Every structure is written in structure tokens, then in C-alpha cells.
Amino acid sequence: xxxxxxxxxxxxxxxxxxxxxxxxxxxxxxxxxxxxxxxxxxxxxxxxxxxxxxxxxxxxxxxxxxxxxxxxxxxxxxxxxxxxxxxxxxxxxxxxxxxxxxxxxxxxxxxxxxxxxxxxxxxxxxxxxxxxxxxxxxxxxxxxxxxxxxxxxxxxxxxxxxxxxxxxxxxxxxxxxxxx
Amino acid sequence: xxxxxxxxxxxxxxxxxxxxxxxxxxxxxxxxxxxxxxxxxxxxxxxxxxxxxxxxxxxxxxxxxxxxxxxxxxxxxxxxxxxxxxxxxxxxxxxxxxxxxxxxxxxxxxxxxxxxxxxxxxxxxxxxxxxxxxxxxxxxxxxxxxxxxxxxxxxxxxxxxxxxxxxxxxxxxxxxxxxx
DNA sequence: CGCACGCGGCTAACACCGTTAGCCATGGTG
DNA sequence: CACCATGGCTAACGGTGTTAGCCGCGTGCG
Numbered sequence: 228x229x230x231x232x233x234x235x236x237x238x239x240x241x242x243x244x245x246x247x248x249x250x251x252x253x254x255x256x257x258x259x260x261x262x263x264x265x266x267x268x269x270x271x272x273x274x275x276x277x278x279x280x281x282x283x284x285x286x287x288x289x290x291x292x293x294x295x296x297x298x299x300x301x302x303x304x305x306x307x308x309x310x311x312x313x314x315x316x317x318x319x320x321x322x323x324x325x326x327x328x329x330x331x332x333x334x335x336x337x338x339x340x341x342x343x344x345x346x347x348x349x350x351x352x353x354x355x356x357x358x359x360x361x362x363x364x365x366x367x368x369x370x371x372x373x374x375x376x377x378x379x380x381x382x383x384x385x386x387x388x389x390x391x392x393x394x395x396x397x398x399x400x401x402x403x404x405x406x407x
Numbered sequence: 408x409x410x411x412x413x414x415x416x417x418x419x420x421x422x423x424x425x426x427x428x429x430x431x432x433x434x435x436x437x438x439x440x441x442x443x444x445x446x447x448x449x450x451x452x453x454x455x456x457x458x459x460x461x462x463x464x465x466x467x468x469x470x471x472x473x474x475x476x477x478x479x480x481x482x483x484x485x486x487x488x489x490x491x492x493x494x495x496x497x498x499x500x501x502x503x504x505x506x507x508x509x510x511x512x513x514x515x516x517x518x519x520x521x522x523x524x525x526x527x528x529x530x531x532x533x534x535x536x537x538x539x540x541x542x543x544x545x546x547x548x549x550x551x552x553x554x555x556x557x558x559x560x561x562x563x564x565x566x567x568x569x570x571x572x573x574x575x576x577x578x579x580x581x582x583x584x585x586x587x
Numbered sequence: 588c589g590c591a592c593g594c595g596g597c598t599a600a601c602a603c604c605g606t607t608a609g610c611c612a613t614g615g616t617g
Numbered sequence: 618c619a620c621c622a623t624g625g626c627t628a629a630c631g632g633t634g635t636t637a638g639c640c641g642c643g644t645g646c647g
Contacts (some may be wrong), residue, residue, distance in 0.1 A: 231595085253634060264613070265635075269595050274634065279457035329509070331556050361563065362572030369549025370542070376511050378417060378540065391579065394544030398582070413626085433605060442625070445606075449624050454605065 232270045236280045237261055243281060245324045251278075278326060279336035285320075285327025286337060297331050297348040306400070307353035307393045310367055314389065317371040325374040327391040329372055363396045412450045415440055423461060423502045431458075458506060459516035465507025466517060469527040472496040477528040485532035486580070487573045490547055495549040495568065509552055524558075531573045533580050544578045 228236075238259035251269050253274055257264040270279050296312030297305075317324040345377065346360070353359040370389060373379055379388075408416075417437035423431050424510040433454055437444040451457050476492030477485075514522065526540070533539040550569060553559055 252632085254632085261600085264633095265598085265637095266596055268635075308504075328558075329552070329556070332558060354534075358564070358567045358571035359575075361559065361565075361568040362550070362575065365549030365553055365568070365572065366542060366546040367549070368553060369545030369547070372509070372546060372552065373545055376509070378508075379514060383541065384538070385541075387538045388541040388545070391538035391583075392545065394574075395542065395575040395579035398578055399571065402578070403571075431604080434603080443603095443627080444628085445608095446625055450608075 235267060235270055239277050239281060240284060244277050244320060248326060254358060279333035281323065282327045282333055285323045286341050286345055289316055290341060293345065293348040304397050306363065306397050309349055309352055310389055310393050313367045325375065328368060341381050342373065354404060356400060356403055359400050359403060361398060366392050389396050415450055417445060417480045419461060420464060421456050424500060424505065427502050430507060434558060445521050459513035461503065462513050463517050465503045466521050466525055470495055470521060473525065474530040481577055484577050486543065488571055489529060489532055490573050493547045495498060501555050508548065534584060539576060539580050539583060546572050
């Protein structure tokens with residue numbers, strides 16, 4: 228990726244973080260870079276390519292945050308630690324989270340192996356039980372998007388819901404790793 | 408709601424179901440009704456009001472589907488039955504589901520008490536344990552949106568993931584309803 | 588050294604979007 | 618009969634993504 232292209236991606240990222248997805252227009256991005264909108268097409272084929280780049284940023288950041296959380300697992304239940312990190316990650320950059328994880332993923336624009344790497348901390352936490360991993364992932368993603376959309380009643384105790392969900396899956400993990 | 412307004416809502420719904428959210432423009436809706444776009448504003452203040460009406464349709468349909476599923480709970484685990492109905496509901500009308508449940512809810516445009524009524528079947532299934540209800544709801548919503556967005560690997564056994572998640576929450580419910 | 592070429596800007600424009608202003612026909616009501 | 622609200626309409630504005638076509642500058646090559 229050329230220097231200018233990286234500059235454009237940074238501008239897009241700032242715009243998204245600061246003003247949300249509706250503000251992410253080619254003209255607004257160009258304005259931040261100091262050029263006109265059509266010039267963006269010398270660096271990216273279309274807006275979808277810019278958004279794909281943002282998704283790559285989002286996946287990278289998530290991977291880093293999850294790996295950092297994994298490194299700090301001590302006596303606490305691993306699922307609770309990862310869940311906490313996941314929620315913190317999403318709330319720290321809600322617009323990027325939505326753009327990255329709440330729509331189809333532009334996999335071809337992703338660094339090789341990144342998607343798998345993002346899944347590894349969770350896979351290790353559930354000792355490779357793929358069904359637990361997928362359902363727990365859905366739980367965490369669901370909690371996050373429902374919170375971001377203000378779907379829970381005001382004043383709902385989300386910490387308690389997170390804890391309950393994590394315990395349910397931790398329990399299932401214990402049950403699953405023993406013989407039936 | 409006037410006759411014409413209902414006609415417009417029906418046209419919007421057909422358009423959404425047939426061509427997805429990107430096709431849901433005021434001009435396309437008007438075209439289906441046989442009028443011009445500005446005339447829509449004699450019946451709705453703006454596009455958001457039309458979308459709010461669609462959300463009301465989505466909530467109503469979900470409520471009906473969940474209540475119907477609840478009525479057919481027999482020997483099967485209640486959470487599994489509701490989960491199955493939930494997934495079926497979402498996959499039957501993915502565009503309406505996304506518009507209704509994957510963005511902030513226009514509560515003021517909703518029939519009185521509908522949102523609560525939609526939550527009741529699940530609340531009854533978990534015997535009022537609000538934390539289980541919320542985390543299970545997040546799980547189900549997460550599974551659905553991840554599936555709709557094609558986020559799971561191709562060939563992933565989603566039935567197994569659903570089953571695993573349902574069992575985890577059913578287990579937690581049993582544990583929670585006994586003394587510690 | 589000069590020329591060619593391509594990189595990366597630019598303006599103008601197109602088709603679409605939501606939305607507003609303002610006009611007018613129709614039909615019911617005081 | 619007069620009036621006025623209802624509900625159509627056209628024209629238009631500012632926004633969107635995107636394309637066509639132009640041009641200046643810098644680099645590499647003959």
C-alpha cells in the first residue's frame with residue numbers, strides 16, 4: 228500500500244471514529260486529505276475498497292486486544308476475561324466495530340490468516356470445542372450490538388447478563404470436556 | 408392509519424423483502440404505489456417514519472412467531488423450541504429482520520406494549536430469570552446476524568452451535584432455579 | 588539532452604438519494 | 618355557493634458514489 232493510500236485510510240478512520248458511518252463519504256474523506264473526491268479513485272477502486280481497508284483495521288485491532296487479554300489471563304475464568312476485553316474493544320470504537328463486524332466481511336482485502344488469528348484466543352479458551360466457541364462468539368457479538376443499538380432497557384444490568392452468559396458457557400465447557 | 412398509508416407501508420414491505428434495504432428509497436416506494444416520491448410526504452413526515460412502520464411490522468411478526476412457537480412447546484426443551492422459531496423467523500425475512508432488530512428501535516412508533524409482549528415467551532421459558540433471558544436473547548440474535556452476514560466459515564455446523572448454546576443456557580437455568 | 592509516459596491531481600457531469608416549496612384539482616362542508 | 622383541506626403534481630436543492638476527460642509534473646529512457 229502506497230503512502231498516499233495509507234494517508235487516505237487514516238483520514239477515513241478518523242472521520243468514522245469522530246462522526247460515525249453516515250459521515251464517511253468520499254467527499255468528506257477527500258476533504259480531510261486535502262484533495263477532491265474523484266482523486267480518491269486513483270488510489271482505491273471504489274468506496275467499498277476503503278471500507279474493506281477499515282474492516283482490516285478493525286480485525287487487526289480486535290486481534291491485538293484479544294491476544295493482549297489472553298496474555299493476562301490469571302486465576303479468572305478465561306471466558307470472562309475474553310468477554311470483558313471484547314466488550315471493552317467494541318465500546319472503545321463502536322463505529323469501527325459495527326463497520327467491521329456487523330456486515331459481510333471483505334475477506335479478500337484482509338491480511339492472510341488474520342481472521343483465523345482473531346479466533347485463536349477464544350478457540351484456546353474453550354480448548355478447541357468449536358461449537359462452544361461459535362455460540363459464545365455469537366453471545367458476545369449479540370451483547371455488544373444490542374448494547375450499541377440501545378436495545379436493552381435503560382438501566383438494565385448488562386454486567387450481570389454478561390456474567391450469566393459467561394458462566395453458562397464455562398459450565399458447558401466443563402461438561403463437554405469430561406466424558407458424557 | 409389511513410388506507411393510503413397502509414398501502415404505502417405494504418409497498419415498502421414488498422420492496423424491502425424483494426430487493427433489500429438499498430432498494431428501499433422513497434422514489435422506489437412511490438413508484439410501486441403509483442405516485443411520485445414527494446406525495447409520500449403527505450402521509451409520512453420522512454423516510455424514518457416509514458422505516459419505523461416497518462420495524463413495527465417486524466416486531467409484530469416476531470411476537471406472533473414466538474407466541475406460536477411457545478404454544479407448541481411439548482416435551483422438547485423450551486429454549487430449543489424458541490431458538491428454532493427465532494432462527495426460522497429471521498431467515499424467512501432477513502431484510503425485515505435486520506431493519507427491525509439490527510439498529511436502534513423506533514419505540515415511539517411501536518404499538519403500546521408490543522416490545523414487552525415480544526419478550527414474554529422467552530421470559531416465561533426462563534421462569535423470569537432476567538439475566539438468563541437477556542444473555543440468551545443476545546446469543547440468539549448474535550447467531551442470526553452472524554449467519555445472515557455470512558460470518559461463519561462455509562460449511563460450519565450451525566445447528567450444532569445453536570444446540571450447544573441452548574443447552575448451555577438450559578443448564579444455567581436449572582442451576583439458577585435451585586438454591587446455590 | 589529531450590522526449591515520452593504515467594502518476595496523481597483537477598473540473599464537469601451523471602444518476603441517484605431525501606426533502607422542500609409551491610401549484611392545482613377534487614371533493615366535502617358550512 | 619364558497620371555502621378549504623386532502624393529496625396529487627413539477628421543479629428544485631444539496632447531498633451521494635462514480636466516470637470521463639484534461640493537465641502538469643517528475644522520472645526514466647533513447
